[in-house]
Amino acid sequence: xxxxxxxxxxxIYTPGATPAVDKLSLTVNDGExxxxxxxxxxxxxxxxxxxAGLEPIDQGHLRINGRDVVDVPSKDRDIAMVFQSYAxxxxxxxxxxxxxxxxxxxxxxxxxxxxxxDAADILGLTEYLxxxxxxxxxxxxxxxxxxxxxxxEPQVFLMDEPLSNLDAKMRVQTRAQIAGLQNRxxxxxxxxxxxxxxxxTMGDRVAVLNHGKLQQYATPSExxxxxxxxxxxxxxxxxxxxxxxxxxxxxxxxxxxxxxxLAREVADAAGSADTVTIGVRPEDLSxxxxxxxxxxVVDVVEELGSESYLYAHMxxxxxxxxxxxxxxxxxxxxxxTIAVRVDPDAVHAFDASSGERLGS
Amino acid sequence: MxxxxxxxxxxxxxxxxxxxxxxxxxxxxxxxxxxxxxxxQWVWFDNYVSVFQDSxxxxxxxxxxxxxxxxxxxxxxxxxxxALLLNRHxxxxxxxxxxxxxxxxxxxxxxxxLWKTTLLDPTYGLINxxxxxxxxxxxxxxxxxxxxxxxxxxxxxxxxxMMLLLLAGLQSMPTDQxxxxxxxxxxxxxxxxxxxxxxxxxxxxxxxxxGAIYLVNTFDAxxxxxxxxxxxxxxxLPFYIYQxxxxxxxxxxxxxxxxxxxxxxxxxxxxxxxxxxxxxxAAEGSN
Amino acid sequence: xATTTERGPATATSEPADQEIRRSTxxxxxxxTTLTWILAIGFFFPVLWMxxxxxxxxGDAQSSPPTFVFTPTFEQFATVFDAGIGPYLANSLxxxxxxxxxxxxxxxxxxxxxxxRPVEKTQDVxxxxxxxxxxxxxxxxxxxYVVVNNVGLLDNIxxxxxxxxxxxxxxxxxxxxxxxxxVPSELLEAASMDGASLGRTLREVVLPIISPGIFATALICVxxxxxxxxxxxxxxxxxxxxMPTFLVQFVTSQGLYFAQLSAAATLAALPxxxxxxxxxxxxxxxxxxxxxx
Numbered sequence: 001x002x003x004x005x006x007x008x009x010x011x012i013y014t015p016g017a018t019p020a021v022d023k024l025s026l027t028v029n030d031g032e033x034x035x036x037x038x039x040x041x042x043x044x045x046x047x048x049x050x051x052a053g054l055e056p057i058d059q060g061h062l063r064i065n066g067r068d069v070v071d072v073p074s075k076d077r078d079i080a081m082v083f084q085s086y087a088x089x090x091x092x093x094x095x096x097x098x099x100x101x102x103x104x105x106x107x108x109x110x111x112x113x114x115x116x117x118d119a120a121d122i123l124g125l126t127e128y129l130x131x132x133x134x135x136x137x138x139x140x141x142x143x144x145x146x147x148x149x150x151x152x153e154p155q156v157f158l159m160d161e162p163l164s165n166l167d168a169k170m171r172v173q174t175r176a177q178i179a180g181l182q183n184r185x186x187x188x189x190x191x192x193x194x195x196x197x198x199x200x201t202m203g204d205r206v207a208v209l210n211h212g213k214l215q216q217y218a219t220p221s222e223x224x225x226x227x228x229x230x231x232x233x234x235x236x237x238x239x240x241x242x243x244x245x246x247x248x249x250x251x252x253x254x255x256x257x258x259x260x261x262l263a264r265e266v267a268d269a270a271g272s273a274d275t276v277t278i279g280v281r282p283e284d285l286s287x288x289x290x291x292x293x294x295x296x297v298v299d300v301v302e303e304l305g306s307e308s309y310l311y312a313h314m315x316x317x318x319x320x321x322x323x324x325x326x327x328x329x330x331x332x333x334x335x336x337t338i339a340v341r342v343d344p345d346a347v348h349a350f351d352a353s354s355g356e357r358l359g360s
Numbered sequence: 361m362x363x364x365x366x367x368x369x370x371x372x373x374x375x376x377x378x379x380x381x382x383x384x385x386x387x388x389x390x391x392x393x394x395x396x397x398x399x400x401q402w403v404w405f406d407n408y409v410s411v412f413q414d415s416x417x418x419x420x421x422x423x424x425x426x427x428x429x430x431x432x433x434x435x436x437x438x439x440x441x442x443a444l445l446l447n448r449h450x451x452x453x454x455x456x457x458x459x460x461x462x463x464x465x466x467x468x469x470x471x472x473x474l475w476k477t478t479l480l481d482p483t484y485g486l487i488n489x490x491x492x493x494x495x496x497x498x499x500x501x502x503x504x505x506x507x508x509x510x511x512x513x514x515x516x517x518x519x520x521x522m523m524l525l526l527l528a529g530l531q532s533m534p535t536d537q538x539x540x541x542x543x544x545x546x547x548x549x550x551x552x553x554x555x556x557x558x559x560x561x562x563x564x565x566x567x568x569x570x571g572a573i574y575l576v577n578t579f580d581a582x583x584x585x586x587x588x589x590x591x592x593x594x595x596x597l598p599f600y601i602y603q604x605x606x607x608x609x610x611x612x613x614x615x616x617x618x619x620x621x622x623x624x625x626x627x628x629x630x631x632x633x634x635x636x637x638x639x640x641x642a643a644e645g646s647n
Numbered sequence: 648x649a650t651t652t653e654r655g656p657a658t659a660t661s662e663p664a665d666q667e668i669r670r671s672t673x674x675x676x677x678x679x680t681t682l683t684w685i686l687a688i689g690f691f692f693p694v695l696w697m698x699x700x701x702x703x704x705x706g707d708a709q710s711s712p713p714t715f716v717f718t719p720t721f722e723q724f725a726t727v728f729d730a731g732i733g734p735y736l737a738n739s740l741x742x743x744x745x746x747x748x749x750x751x752x753x754x755x756x757x758x759x760x761x762x763x764r765p766v767e768k769t770q771d772v773x774x775x776x777x778x779x780x781x782x783x784x785x786x787x788x789x790x791x792y793v794v795v796n797n798v799g800l801l802d803n804i805x806x807x808x809x810x811x812x813x814x815x816x817x818x819x820x821x822x823x824x825x826x827x828x829x830v831p832s833e834l835l836e837a838a839s840m841d842g843a844s845l846g847r848t849l850r851e852v853v854l855p856i857i858s859p860g861i862f863a864t865a866l867i868c869v870x871x872x873x874x875x876x877x878x879x880x881x882x883x884x885x886x887x888x889x890m891p892t893f894l895v896q897f898v899t900s901q902g903l904y905f906a907q908l909s910a911a912a913t914l915a916a917l918p919x920x921x922x923x924x925x926x927x928x929x930x931x932x933x934x935x936x937x938x939x940x
Contacts, residue, residue, distance in 0.1 A: 054836050075842035087837035091855030100851075101841035148841075363767075365756030369816055370772065372753060376813035377779040383790030442686060450680040458924055459691040465923030466694060467874045469891040470912035473898070474697050477905050484709045484905065486696060492712075516693070524931045528939050563939070570935055577784055580876045580891070598785040598877070605789050606881060618786030629781040633774075640938040 002078075002155035002188045004028040004051065008060035011046050020046045022212040023060060028205075033182050033189040035203035037196055039235070043212035045160055048192045052081050052158050064155060075104075080149035081158040084165065086141050088133040088148075094120075095129040098147045119147040122181070139170045146178070150185065157182070157189040163198065175202060196236050200224070208232050230355035233279045233348055239309055239323045241279045245352050248276055256294035256314045260342050266349045266359035276358065277350040282309060282325040284346035287332070293339035296322055298332055305329075312338065381622065387615035394609035407616035416592050417600070417617065423507060424576065424596040431514040432571040436564060438515070439522025444552075446523070447530040457527075464520035472584030475513040476502065506586045506594035513581050518574075522567050529563030530556070562639040569632045576625065597621050694920075700909035708906035723910035730901065732914065734886075735893035741804055742889060743872040746811035750819045750868050751861065753812070758823035759849075763835070773824070776817035777936055784814075784877055795882060804887040810878050815868040818933055822867070825937030826860030827853075863929035866922050873919045890915040 006026040012019045021043040028034045036044040049055040050062060053074025061068050069077050080101070088097050095116055102112045120126045123143040133141055142162060149157055162178070163171045179202050182189050193199055199206045200220040208215040208223065208231075216228045227233035233241045246253040252261045253276060260278070262270075270276050287310075296312035299321075308330040314320045315337060324340055332338060349358040388407055392400040411417055446457060463471070479486050482500040491499075502509045533556065541551050579598045582588055588595030588603065595603070597617070605614035700708050702719035761769050791810070792801075800806045830853055838848040876891040883892060897911050923930065931939050 052836075052840060054840075074840045079840070081837070081840055083833045083837060085831060085833050087831065087833040089834065089838075089852050089855075091852075100838075100843070104842035104847070148837075363760060366760040366772065369753040369757035369820060370775075373776065373779055373813060373816055376809060377782065377787070380787040380790040380794070381782060383794070384786055387789060387793070442683075445679060445683040445686070448676070448679065450676070450683065452684070456683055456687040458927065459687045461923065461927050461930070462691055462694050462920060464930075465870065465920045466916045467891055467894075467912070467919060469874075469876050469894050470697070470916045473894060473908055473912050474693055477903060477908055478696055478700050478708070479693055481905075483711050484713065486693075486713055489712050516690070519690070521930070521934060524927070525935065525939060528931050532940075566935055566938060573781055574934075577877075579785070583876075583880070584895070598783065601785045602788070602877075602881070605792070611789055611793065615789050618783070618789060621783050622786045625781055625783055626778075630778070633777060633781070637777075637936075637938060 002065045003030050003063075004156055004188060004190065005063040006047070006051075006060070007063065009047075009050060009057050009062050010059040011043075011050055011055055012058045019043075019058075019212050021050065024209075024214055026207055026214060026217055028188055028190060030188055031186045032204045033179070033191060033202060035191045035193060035199040035206045036209060037193055037199035037203075037206055037235075038209035038215075040194060041211070042209040044192045044194075044209050046212075047209070048081075048158055048160055048190060051156070051190060052079060053077055077156075078154050079156040079158055080152045080154040081160065082142075082145045082149050082162045084161040086133075086145040086165075088141060088144055090133055093130050093132055094125060094136070094144050094147075097133065097144055098151050101148060101152050115151045115153075116147075119151045122150070123147050138166055139174065142166060142170075142174060146181070150181070153187075155188065157187050159189065159191045161193055162191075163193070164195075171198075178202070197238060200236065206236075208235060210235075226357070226360070227279075227348065228357050230277050230279065230350040233350065237281060239282055241281050241348070242285070242322050243277055243279045243350075244320055245275050246278050247274060253278055255342060256296070256316055256320075256340075258294050258342070260347060261344055262347075262349060263359055269358040270349070270351070273352060275352045277352050277355065279348035279350060280342055280346065282323045284343045285322065285324040286341050286343070287324065287326055288339040288341040293341040294322075296324070296338055296340050298334055298336050298338060301330065301332060301334060303328075303330065308332075310338065312340070384615045384618050384622075387611050388619045390612045390615075392611040394611060403612065407612045408620070410613065411616050411620055420592055420595050420597055420600040423592075423594065427507065427511055427514070427578065427596050428572055428575045431511050431518060431575055432568055434511075435515050435518040435522045435571060436526075436567055438519040439567070440526050440560075440564075442519065442523040443526035443530055446527055460523060461520045463516050464518070464524075466517070468517065468580035469584055471517055472513055472581045475509070475516075476585045480509055480512075502586060503590065506589065510578075510581050510585050510594050513585060514575060514578060518571055522571065525567050525570075526560060526563055529560045533559050562636070565632075566636045566640065569629070569636050572632075573629065694916075697909045697916075698913050700906055701913045703906045703909075705904055705906045708904075708909070723906045724914070726901075726907050727897070727911045727914060730897055730911075732893055732911070735888050735890055736914075738804055738807075738883075738887055739873055739889040742807045742811060742887075743869050746808045746815065746872050747865050747868040749808065749812040750815045751865060754816055754819035754823050754864070755861070757820050758827050761820065762824045762827035763830070763853075773821065776820050779813075780817050780936075788877070788881055791878075792881060802883045802886045802888075804883075806882055807875075807878060807887060807889065810882075811868075811872040811875060814875070815871055818871075818936060819864050819868060821936035821938075822864050822929075822933050823857070823860060825932065825940065826857045826864075829860075830856050860929075863926050864933065866926035867930065867933035869922050870919050870926070873922075 004027070006024045008023045008025055009021065010019045010023055011021040024047055036047055038044045046055055050057050053069070053072065057070045062070055064077060064079070089100065092100065098116045098119060099112045102115060116129070117126070120129055123146060125140065125143055125147060128136060128140060133144065136144065142165070145162065159178070163174055166174060175198060191202060200223075203220060205217060205219055206223055207217045210231050216223060216232045223232060223236050227236060230243055234243055244255070246255060248262065248270065251264075251267045252259045254260075255278070262276075295315035297315055298310050298312045300311040302309040302311070306328045308326040308328060310324045310326050310330070310332055312322050312324060314322065322340060324338070326332060350356060351358055389402060389404050390400055391403040391406065442460060446453065446460075478484070480501045482488065482498045487501065488496060488499055537555055538551060541555055546554065577598055578596060579602065582594060582596055582599040586594040588599045592600065601614045601617045601621070604610050604617065701723055702721070703714065703717050704720055704722070707714040707717045761773060795801050795806050834852055835848060838852050843851065874891065875889070879889045879892045880895060883889070888896065894911055894915055898908065901907055
């Protein structure tokens with residue numbers, strides 16, 4: 001039962017250079033599953049390793065359950081970690097791998113084997129207990145790594161891209177298993193991934209990082225509906241949000257000859273700037289049947305069955321590209337000109353230079 | 361504290377390998393013959409002057425270069441051929457490799473004796489028997505071609521090492537590269553020249569440097585097969601210095617020769633080794 | 648009709664002719680394989696010839712043309728044992744085993760310090776170790792002889808042990824370092840989070856992973872120590888002489904009798920040949936100071 005607080009915590013590899021993690025402030029509530037997500041080099045893994053005690057905290061504080069752990073070695077932080085490579089001990093059997101942290105804590109033998117058996121039962125590893133990691137499949141190894149973490153009954157679970165070595169199908173399956181397990185055990189969990197789909201599907205809350213800085217920390221739906229800046233808007237969602245720098249005039253922007261009105265508060269927030277960054281998600285664009293709307297020429301059609309995505313460029317501005325969600329089994333073909341309609345209520349607007357969200 | 365585990369090995373190595381060398385420099389500045397007690401006195405650079413005036417020393421130095429480089433290069437070429445042959449799937453590959461590696465393992469003194477007696481003997485030797493259909497009679501290889509006889513034994517022992525090294529090189533080559541080249545229409549020779557050889561380059565460099573380091577110290581083969589003779593026709597520097605020190609008991613002279621050899625080796629080797637280990641990235645592993 | 652009635656289980660399981668696996672019928676690979684075998688046997692033959700000669704009578708051994716068919720005899724081995732091979736064998740064994748143990752004792756912590764938690768100037772230390780292998784041994788033999796003579800350790804097995812340890816230490820440090828580097832750092836992090844102390848981590852996590860490497864390093868040290876001749880011939884005689892010096896002494900005292908010599912050479916070479924066959928995959932790694940995995 002624990003709460004984790006990053007309080008302006010920084011990791012600076014070389015003094016003077018950009019910090020790997022820059023004044024990160026973040027609270028993970030008891031029992032919550034928080035996902036740290038960002039592109040490579042965003043500092044998400046470093047932040048996790050700071051919490052794990054594998055990287056020093058150069059500035060700021062880090063508290064687990066109110067206790068400042070900056071100077072506490074990782075073995076005394078009562079945390080367990082699942083590594084990207086699983087880090088299973090190759091010479092030990094599955095049983096001994098899972099029992100190792102208990103043995104190191106001097107737990108008595110019967111309690112050790114009870115916990116290992118329980119964990120193996122939960123994870124479906126009972127019949128593999130006497131095998132060496134070498135003789136297991138990728139998914140089984142992943143579960144052993146999970147098992148080694150849960151036998152500890154730690155205050156906090158840390159997971160560093162635990163699914164990245166699995167194939168696509170295993171990944172979806174294990175994703176659900178981990179989320180289910182976390183719900184059931186109700187242990188505070190910090191989970192790192194570069195995959196925004198994983199972040200959105202698993203996290204109670206998601207922290208988006210970029211260049212060592214926290215961009216936004218919110219629930220998945222909040223991130224999706226109200227990204228605080230153009231980076232978050234572009235990073236969350238697949239296919240990505242269409243982002244375009246557009247000239248504004250008279251409280252509206254012009255998109256391919258079509259006027260898109262801006263909300264008053266957006267216009268107020270934009271001040272005197274003459275361009276704004278406009279963001280529209282593919283599903284907020286639709287194909288107009290009767291020819292009104294933005295004219296665009298289709299370059300690629302991605303047919304997914306239940307829906308389709310049309311990658312197109314504007315007829316009048318060939319440099320501006322758009323992704324439009326269309327219906328499943330679309331009749332539209334490569335090279336066709338379509339008319340795209342914009343839902344004005346679904347338009348996001350960002351400051352063209354800072355990328356900050358304009359309006360609410 | 362962190363370097364504590366390193367210290368025993370480091371101190372031991374410094375004491376056992378560096379102090380004798382410093383003493384060698386010290387002795388090289390003195391005239392000292394063990395057979396004449398009390399002959400020890402400072403003569404400064406006189407020993408070095410006579411080393412450079414010694415025409416035998418120059419001949420022996422040349423022998424050393426021929427023996428080292430010749431053996432290394434021939435062993436490399438033979439090793440490359442064998443490595444290419446072994447880098448295929450065929451029946452008994454493991455056995456063939458084991459057979460081929462054996463000459464490298466055999467105690468050099470035993471190998472030298474083997475060549476001197478049962479193989480190169482003019483009357484009873486296997487070599488003359490094998491070559492007799494080609495009109496070779498009772499050829500006395502060891503007295504007629506002393507340097508070459510020693511080198512044959514060395515090449516026989518070192519070809520397996522080159523083979524193992526180059527085989528490791530061949531096996532570290534990604535097969536998809538070769539597959540891609542084949543689909544691009546490259547024939548076997550083109551693949552060898554355009555892909556295999558460039559990939560092997562650093563392994564060939566490593567083989568040259570390591571072979572040279574080990575072979576420049578050759579003593580056993582010279583000692584057993586020819587005793588450096590006739591005259592100094594097949595003597596190399598280690599054997600010549602040994603003769604001066606342990607048969608002539610001339611400590612000062614042999615120490616001076618030792619210093620000259622070390623200086624020459626250091627010049628060649630530091631350069632070559634840095635080059636090779638840089639290209640292997642063994643140096644960067646620390647971080 | 649006969650074929651159907653006589654079709655037993657053996658023929659029933661064999662594949663029908665039309666599904667036969669197509670096999671390569673090209674002659675190129677066959678020729679190359681044959682050539683490889685011929686070369687391999689050619690390279691190996693001198694060793695085989697040595698062993699064969701060891702089982703011949705002196706008359707069969709020194710005959711022209713060479714004798715290929717003969718009745719094997721053990722008399723040569725008997726002669727070799729009568730010539731007092733025992734102490735030499737014991738000295739070789741002692742010098743080899745003790746120096747190898749010393750090397751492992753010194754090299755393991757050093758390699759650990761140079762790999763898993765690299766100290767400052769790691770590069771310089773590593774290159775210092777190799778550079779000692781580049782100094783020609785002959786340059787050091789004079790003062791070593793003088794010093795050893797002065798302290799009365801000439802013809803003493805411990806002199807060889809110390810020198811062999813120094814001779815093999817650089818190879819061992821480089822080789823073991825390359826094994827330590829193969830241990831993934833995440834494994835050490837996992838162990839430290841699991842609460843294992845450094846000693847515990849080394850013993851329970853690292854050691855099982857690198858023990859094949861330690862074994863290979865040991866075998867290579869054994870090969871080099873056993874085969875060493877230069878120090879042995881210059882610093883020892885009857886008391887501390889090793890197998891290579893026994894061969895020399897045997898030639899001197901018995902003369903060049905091919906069969907006897909071959910028996911002695913076979914005995915001297917055999918242990919190392921076996922050790923080398925076991926370690927052949929790691930030979931290159933040892934000799935190249937770990938540069939080639």
